[in-house]
Amino acid sequence: MNIAFIGLGTMGFPMAGHLSNAGFNVTVYNRTESKADQWLQQYSGKKAMTPAAAAKGAEVILLCAGRDSDVETLMTGHDGILDGIRQSGQIGHIIIDHTTTSSVLAERMSVTAQQMGCHFVDAPVSGGQQGAINGQLSIMVGCDEQLLDKVITTTAPYTRAIARLGTAGFGQKTKMVNQICIAGLLQGLAEAIHFAQHNNLNIEKVIQVISQGAAGSWQMNNRYQTMLDNDYDHGFAIDWMRKDLGICLDQAKRSGVALPVTELVDQFYAELQLMGEGRSDTSVLLKRLQQQK
Structure with a gap:
């Protein structure tokens, strides 16, 4: 062919x-x-x-x-x-x-x-x-x-x-669902790691246990270690994620659906862009938390 x-x-x-x-x-x-x-x-x-x-x-x-x-x-x-x-x-x-x-x-x-x-x-x-x-x-x-x-x-x-x-269009709408899920999962993972770091927990052991239960996800298995290593030079850049989330939020308005978590994470990514992290991987949400006073 x-x-x-x-x-x-x-x-x-x-x-x-x-x-x-x-x-x-x-x-x-x-x-x-x-x-x-x-x-x-x-x-x-x-x-x-x-x-x-x-x-x-x-x-x-x-x-x-x-x-x-x-x-x-x-x-x-x-x-x-x-x-x-x-x-x-x-x-x-x-x-x-x-x-x-x-x-x-x-x-x-x-x-x-x-x-x-x-x-x-x-x-x-x-x-x-x-x-x-x-x-x-x-x-x-x-x-x-x-x-x-x-x-x-x-x-x-x-x-x-x-x-x-x-x-036509249903593939793109499904990808929007995918990106909405990823945004929420990554913010949850970032907050969980940040919480563990401030409560003297052994994060590797914590992840080893909870990843086998209901909290487990692809993001947890594949991103927690790079997040701990402050390694964000890989994967999907937040510049592109913001483009995708903008598409999701526009479609949500057209269909009369509220996406409060997605809107919040999109704002967090906007803050990270202002911090010069536009080309960093989407898991860089943890860095934003770590740099807050």
Whole structure:
């Protein structure tokens, strides 16, 4: 299968690599051309100079960008994906977007794609950089049911779990649920560690015991030690988490839902950005507590 992969960032770089290693014919595009050259030094494939050129000969086009505006530009801008599909003269292309965006954008891009005779699938991922490197991502899919088998087949090289949650936009809404959970869990973990530190507890022993019970979580198992080590140079940066939480809060307003904890944690992340921690991992919430008087 000929595949285009557009966006070779922290997540996209290894994801595209898994597709190449699985035997797909992969053409990559990245806004910074040197990143595509770096990818080609490690994997087999080709590079394109525009999204249109990448999409033109591809049966499936995958996206892993940053924000709503990035996706819209890559899709509908000059020399964008839809230009490439138009130039190919073929119909039936599938565009799989792994970017975390608003559900409103996913719904709009789905309509636009249908008007072109192709299909847009919102398929945000969870698992972070390490999940992308290890090929162990969870994918939340919004698409018509008949497209799911093709999505599963294409993304299998980097997928641990995948599920269709509904039509266009439902994948993004599910990713919002994911980010709401993570925000609350990390703040709870940060407060728990901070409390333990101020009560003369052996934190390693505490975690060893409570992680086996109802308090246990992925965040506890994978982040408590790095938090204790003041190591926040990994994982998912709070600059991106704030973008995601903004999407969650906007959708909550549209649906008339209150998210008081999410709003509070978003404020804490804003404080950390002002402290110069914008590129730090989301677990840096502990540092904010430690630096309070």
